[in-house]
Amino acid sequence: xxxxxxxxxxxxxxxxxxxxxxxxxxxxxxxxxxxxxxxxxxxxxxxxxxxxxxxxxxxxxxxxxxxxxxxxxxxxxxxxxxxxxxxxxxxxxxxxxxxxxxxxxxxxxxxxxxxxx
Amino acid sequence: xxxxxxxxxxxxxxxxxxxxxxxxxxxxxxxxxxxxxxxxxxxxxxxxxxxxxxxxxxxxxxxxxxxxxxxxxxxxxxxxxxxxxxxxxxxxxxxxxxxxxxxxxxxxxxxxxxx
Numbered sequence: 001x002x003x004x005x006x007x008x009x010x011x012x013x014x015x016x017x018x019x020x021x022x023x024x025x026x027x028x029x030x031x032x033x034x035x036x037x038x039x040x041x042x043x044x045x046x047x048x049x050x051x052x053x054x055x056x057x058x059x060x061x062x063x064x065x066x067x068x069x070x071x072x073x074x075x076x077x078x079x080x081x082x083x084x085x086x087x088x089x090x091x092x093x094x095x096x097x098x099x100x101x102x103x104x105x106x107x108x109x110x111x112x113x114x115x116x117x
Numbered sequence: 118x119x120x121x122x123x124x125x126x127x128x129x130x131x132x133x134x135x136x137x138x139x140x141x142x143x144x145x146x147x148x149x150x151x152x153x154x155x156x157x158x159x160x161x162x163x164x165x166x167x168x169x170x171x172x173x174x175x176x177x178x179x180x181x182x183x184x185x186x187x188x189x190x191x192x193x194x195x196x197x198x199x200x201x202x203x204x205x206x207x208x209x210x211x212x213x214x215x216x217x218x219x220x221x222x223x224x225x226x227x228x229x230x231x232x
Contacts, residue, residue, distance in 0.1 A: 004160075033219075040126065042207060042222040043161075058219060090160055101168040104149045104211035104220060108160035 002027045004109035006091050011114045013078070013085065021076045021112045023091035030095060032074035033106065036060060037088040046089075049074055078114060086116045119144050121210050123223035130198050131231045138193040138226050140208030150191040151209040151220065152182055161207065167191065178202070203230045 004025045013019045023032065031050045035043040045058030049068040063082025068074055078085045092106040120143045130136055142148055149168055153161040165176025172184040182193045191208060205227045211220040 006160075040224055042121075042224040043209075043220075044222075045219050048219060092161075101149055104151070105163060105166060106161075106220065108153075108162070110160045111158070113158070 004091055004093055004107060006089075006109035006112050008112060009110070011112060013114060013116050015116060016080045018077055018079050019085075019114065021078070021089055021091075021114070023074045023076065023109060024072055025074075025091075025093045025107075025109075026072065027093060027095065027107065028071070029093035029107070030071070031093060031103070032068070033092040033094075034058075034064070034066065034074070034076045035090045035092065037090055037111075043090065046076065085114055088113050119210060119221050121208050121221050121223040123206075123208055123226050125226045126224070127227045127229065129229040129231060132200050133197050136193075136195045136198045136202070136228070138206050138208075138228070140191045140193065140223060141189050142191065142208075142210045143189065144210055148210045150182075150184060151211065152176065152180070152191075152193050153207045153209060153222075154178075155205045155207065155225075157204075164193070164206075198228075198230055200230045200232065203228055 007022045033048040034046040037043050044060050046064050047066045049055035055068050065077045089112045091109040096103040122141045124139050151166045152164040154164050155161045164180050165174050167174050167184045175181050180195050184191050205225045207225045208223040209220040
């Protein structure tokens with residue numbers, strides 16, 4: 001079945017370490033997104049990419065980095081510069097080019113929970 | 118600035134009772150509106166969406182929502198709640214600018230279902 005695979009499901013990090021969260025999709029979707037979810041705060045956009053080798057900052061990009069070398073993959077690195085990285089991270093994708101309403105309809109992965117020790 | 122407000126943080130209903138989850142938005146143009154559901158520790162699943170046309174939209178799992186432009190609302194309803202509906206529900210608005218997919222989410226309403 002097609003879908004989005006996020007790994008690892010749970011990740012623990014010591015302060016000062018960089019960690020990378022994986023997001024792989026086999027839906028042949030062009031656009032991919034990373035959201036951060038904190039309890040009682042909804043979802044906030046970190047980065048998004050509408051095409052390979054291109055990505056844009058979202059609302060809370062500071063302390064994060066991404067790459068989009070392949071259509072199927074959009075890894076997120078949480079760097080030591082992110083002051084409060086403990087959160088639930090969600091990857092999403094969409095097949096539609098910008099300009100159409102359906103470009104807003106997202107398919108989500110199951111998420112990765114990062115805890116800083 | 119665009120925003121989405123879900124006034125109720127937590128709602129408890131009895132199984133079989135009706136449900137209405139409230140959502141209000143602030144947006145400068147005709148919005149695209151969404152309801153997503155999230156089970157604990159899982160990703161989000163799309164329940165329904167509104168782009169244009171009929172203001173009453175049907176979704177999966179027996180949910181429906183009504184777009185009321187005059188009230189800037191998009192409330193989610195279900196006539197009879199099942200125990201499996203216990204989850205967190207998020208309203209979202211999108212469609213602005215060229216960054217489609219950059220949805221603005223409400224903070225969520227957690228639904229508990231009493232037997």
